[in-house]
Amino acid sequence: MTRAQQVGVLIGLAIVAALTILRASDPQLLRQARDVTFDEYQRVAPRTFENLPVRVVDIDEASLLELGQWPWPRDRIATLVNRLSEMGASAIAFDILFAEPDRLSPRSVIRDVPGIDPELLGQLPDNDEIFAESIVGKPVVLGFGLSNEGNYRPPVKAGFAFTGEDPANAPPRMKAATPLRPQLEANAAGIGHISLNPGAASTVVRAVPLFLSDGKQLYPNLALEALRVAQGASTYVIAGATNVPDTMTHVKIGEFVIPVTASGELWLYVSLDNAERYVSARHVLAADGPSPETAAAIEGSIVFIGTSAAGLQDIRTTALGQNVPGVSIHAQTVEQVLSGRFLARPDWADGFEILSIAVAGSFLVLVTTFVSPAVALACGLLITSLALVASWLAFFYGGLLFDPLAPIVAGSITHFGATAFRFLVIDRERREVRRAFGHYLSPSLLYRIEHTKNALRLGGDDRELTVMFVDVRNFTQISERLTPAEVVGFLNTLLDALSHHVIANEGTLDKFIGDSIMAFWNAPVDVASHAEKAVHAALAMRETLVRLNANDAFGFGPEQKVGIGIGIHTGLACVGNMGAETRFNYSAVGDAVNIAARIESSCKEISFDILVSESTANLLPDWALLEAGALGLKGKSMRTRLFAVVGDQRLAATAEFAELQMVHGELIDALRSRSPASRRIVNTAKLKAAGLAAGLPEFYRRISRRSDHFLDEPTGRRDRSAG
CATH class of the missing domain: 3.30.70.1230 (Nucleotide cyclase, GGDEF domain)
Incomplete structure (x- = not known):
């Protein structure tokens, strides 16, 4: 081994070590690239839409046009609950906040009228009371949002059982919540949070937190509560990792077991948005009653009530790149559980990917230095192909998420770094190669790059x-x-x-x-x-x-x-x-x-x-x-x-x-x-x-x-x- 080769190996291994450390630190850029890769997998093979007993009652543009602008009076919401209950909905979940009194209630409308008789005021109907009475004894789940003010915590309607270490600090933290109306809070069968990606840097909803925590109590999300209420279950059974505190591995609700991330998130495996998932609210509230088709769609289904109206601004982006109503994300969460089609990233995936960078990078350095860059390139292409194929097959057949991009990029950088050193230091044709590259770069561009070093300064x-x-x-x-x-x-x-x-x-x-x-x-x-x-x-x-x-x-x-x-x-x-x-x-x-x-x-x-x-x-x-x-x-x-x-x-x-x-x-x-x-x-x-x-x-x-x-x-x- 010549001295130049020794230096080349040391420089190559230093590059490999730097890339390995970079991957171990997992900066945001790598996380974003990994997320985009997994998005592409779903776009190639999205979850197939199945006609499962999950429906979205959509307060769409047509409903607003026919029944009036939002917000609707809550006696109409009560009618909606009664209609859905009569049609046999197994659960009715609202992706809507009921934090303020109904300003359209007759009692609220004339409360401030000068000289109004208090006795007469008390005889007027109150829409909040009507709505609260309508949900008594019905499988209704209400949603709550997050707040940075106050210290309100909604009541938890379910019990919890744990196996392994206590996971109370695993989920995302919740400082406070938006208060629910007291009558509604008391009468609801379930209460769940409606936050889809709190604190996420991306607007794409890729994983849903099934729980939030205040450090002592866990709070389930809307989809989870709807699934629990629909089954008549009373308890969540949460499995944590053995001897590893503040982690989750699985959640059991009634008959269903859901694999989750360490922080209690469910990786979403979404299907293309499908019209069969939706039932327009105006069809449920039709003056002459729901049609047989509407009743058939609702019977036995877990129903989520939300809106797709553009003006109400509850539009989210899925991994498929589609802009969909936020309520459909909750529906897809339950669909995914019912179908049993889950995605998971194993706990050892990060370690495996870091090790692959170190091993493949070291191998390419040795091949480039002692054999030839052409052979190293062929080996690199083979490794790239194997990484892509293995990652895709793991996703397609096992729902496992392995990142092929980081090993591929690291291997490419290592290969080209070692190859560049060989051309610059070891090979005698170095100057010829540089002159050859001169044919592909304009002199003016080179001049500007070399002489305007601060062109991109702040x-x-x-x-x-x-x-x-x-x-x-x-x-x-x-x-x-x-x-x-x-x-x-x-x-x-x-x-x-x-x-x-x-x-x-x-x-x-x-x-x-x-x-x-x-x-x-x-x-x-x-x-x-x-x-x-x-x-x-x-x-x-x-x-x-x-x-x-x-x-x-x-x-x-x-x-x-x-x-x-x-x-x-x-x-x-x-x-x-x-x-x-x-x-x-x-x-x-x-x-x-x-x-x-x-x-x-x-x-x-x-x-x-x-x-x-x-x-x-x-x-x-x-x-x-x-x-x-x-x-x-x-x-x-x-x-x-x-x-x-x-x-x-x-x-x-x-x-x-x-x-x-x-x-x-x-x-x-x-x-x-x-x-x-x-x-x-x-x-x-x-x-x-x-x-x-x-x-x-x-x-x-x-x-x-x-x-x-x-x-x-x-x-x-x-x-x-x-x-």
């Missing part, structure tokens, strides 16, 4: 920017009528069309914030006439939106028009890479950004779609702008003068706009002096504005009622931060 520079915010009007009302997928499609269509104009006018797209766009001009490179280009982009957005509405691009029909508001401000901001050392974005912050955002919000008050600040207007001397008054923007001590953008220089040069501008000046003077003539001038302005911009008539109607916007100039100096 921090930024102060620059004059023109900042734009764009927001969709009435987005909440629009999204309430759409499914989550339709909301995404609507936003993609709109934001894609609008954002093209930012790029076309040399702007920088900072970010999409829900239904909003933030963009700026004059960074990262200088942009001449950046204020003009920003307003050009805004006018192009206006024209694009008119075209989209005319072509019914959103599928809302000709009656429903989508509107936007655009706020633009020019001022000093700090622009650069911002965030954490490991993850950051190129963005802008500062007062100029805040002002632009506030101006966009003011579009609603002024009732015009494009507004700019005075500092931006000063850079647009030849544009068709109209003064819109001085408004007090949120968070600003001084009022800010705003201008409505009617059009560009071409419109400003027309006789029609000149006439409107003259009348507008007269109107401003009349508003400042509170002259009665302002009403006549407003009507004249509306006539002159016809055909110039669609929103001008409403703009004049609005400002004519807010003469206070024009009484005085903004106190203090004007905002001329842009020069």
Whole structure:
């Protein structure tokens, strides 16, 4: 063995040791990669949907449309319980919080009416009492949520028996819970928590905590309680690891044994969302009674009551990448128990994977050093194939979760590290190889990488920017009528069309914030006439939106028009890479950004779609702008003068706009002096504005009622931060 080979082996084994230690520490990046790998396994072979006695009574959009908006009065919830009980539901579990009194109860509605007779008040029905009476003697399970305030703990309706060490500290901790109504709490057959992934870093629900703990008492989740109540069981039997405190291995409920993680979580093996799982609440509450099909679906089933309505925001993401109602996760938990199809990650899986990294990495180092990189590559590919096949077969046939990714990545790094050392130190063709690689990298890219070492540093520079915010009007009302997928499609269509104009006018797209766009001009490179280009982009957005509405691009029909508001401000901001050392974005912050955002919000008050600040207007001397008054923007001590953008220089040069501008000046003077003539001038302005911009008539109607916007100039100096 030559000295170079000895050094190569030592360096290779050091890499293997570092990778082994890294895997043993199990950083979040590796955990996320492992979770994604297991998600892909489920996507390839999801759990097959079986028509098991589990149903979701869905408070869907159709139910809200037919029976009224949420929340429903609790006498209707009581009717729902009675109907389900009459149809033979084995358990009725609510993925709904009943923490507050029913504000729709007749007694609550008129409680504060002056002069109401207390005796008469006591005779009025109370919906909470009706609901509480309806669940007496019925297999009803209520849900509770988590809270960071107070010290309320819900009662536990079941007993616990333990084998092995006490697992009271194994589950996730619960500080406090949302209080249930006392009558409901007392009459319920079961009470369970509805938290699906408390404290999880990911929004994907991959495992469900079957229990929470306050350090002394265990609290079962909603699905577990529903399964217990449906069987008439009274006790949970929890198995812990022998001689290992604060761990769980299995949970027994009635006839079912459930394998769990050490912290009492159930790995979810989900099926594709299926319409057969759901029964619309409106069918259960039908005036002429449930249909035979509905009764057949409910009879003998464990029923979960929840909502898929988009506006109620109980949508979760499964390992299959589907967005589903949160209540369906509870239903799938019970389905998985009834089907006996479980996933498990053995306690020794981590140790086995760490050992495989050490053994396979050391083997590859030796082969690369003493045989050849080509043979080592072949061995590495063989090891990779075996790891993938073994991991997949363990999942497919045994429901066991072994991570193939960490050994594969570690082996690849080890192989290429040892190979690189061989080429750099051992082989004489080192320089030839480097020259060969020179054909695949552009000199300019190499130069930038080598000479801009701090290009990705955190921090930024102060620059004059023109900042734009764009927001969709009435987005909440629009999204309430759409499914989550339709909301995404609507936003993609709109934001894609609008954002093209930012790029076309040399702007920088900072970010999409829900239904909003933030963009700026004059960074990262200088942009001449950046204020003009920003307003050009805004006018192009206006024209694009008119075209989209005319072509019914959103599928809302000709009656429903989508509107936007655009706020633009020019001022000093700090622009650069911002965030954490490991993850950051190129963005802008500062007062100029805040002002632009506030101006966009003011579009609603002024009732015009494009507004700019005075500092931006000063850079647009030849544009068709109209003064819109001085408004007090949120968070600003001084009022800010705003201008409505009617059009560009071409419109400003027309006789029609000149006439409107003259009348507008007269109107401003009349508003400042509170002259009665302002009403006549407003009507004249509306006539002159016809055909110039669609929103001008409403703009004049609005400002004519807010003469206070024009009484005085903004106190203090004007905002001329842009020069």
